[in-house]
Amino acid sequence: LQALMTVLFYSKEPEAALKLGEQALALNPNDTEVLAEFGSRLAQSGDRERGLALIEEAVARNPNQTSYFVAIRAQNYYMQGKNERALYWIKQAKMSVFPNYHFVAALIFARANLREEANANVREFLKMRPHFFDNFEAEIAARNYNAQDRRILIEGARQAGFPVGEAAL
Secondary structure, three states: OHHHHHHHHOOOOHHHHHHHHHHHHHHOOOOHHHHHHHHHHHHHOOOHHHHHHHHHHHHHHOOOOOOHHHHHHHHHHHHHOOHHHHHHHHHHOOOOOOOHHHHHHHHHHHHOOOHHHHHHHHHHHHHHOOOHHHHHHHHHHOOOOOHHHHHHHHHHHHHHOOOOOOOOO
16 A cells, blocks of 8 residues: 555645545554655645654654655654754765755755755756756656645755746746
């Protein structure tokens, strides 16, 4: 159910995916991987409070939880405007794990007026994902962000210094 939830979520069927996430959680509420993954999908689809609560619960129950959820927390706190928490968590992330961590870090550091750190993460991300901004709107759409979250990401990318086209938004 967890795997199918993820596939459906990124196949433009977020409602069906979240229903499966609820089902997976009901069947196995002690599976910290299900808790965290479902929490990530909830947060990404706009239910940040519940999503982050599930992620926090998963990590509290399993402190060895994958480092993937460190940056996910950072991003979701950023999206909520909880800048100090976002900054704390992005500094804990293992940046070499996923290229997108550098994107998230650049946004967080830019909002915190840490220009040197923001610029370094912009450069690193563009090195790793040089064509990401060729169609930024499609990249965001593929992740099922709602209109408000897309706006936050586009404005944050501009603030960080990413090459976001004027047509974005």
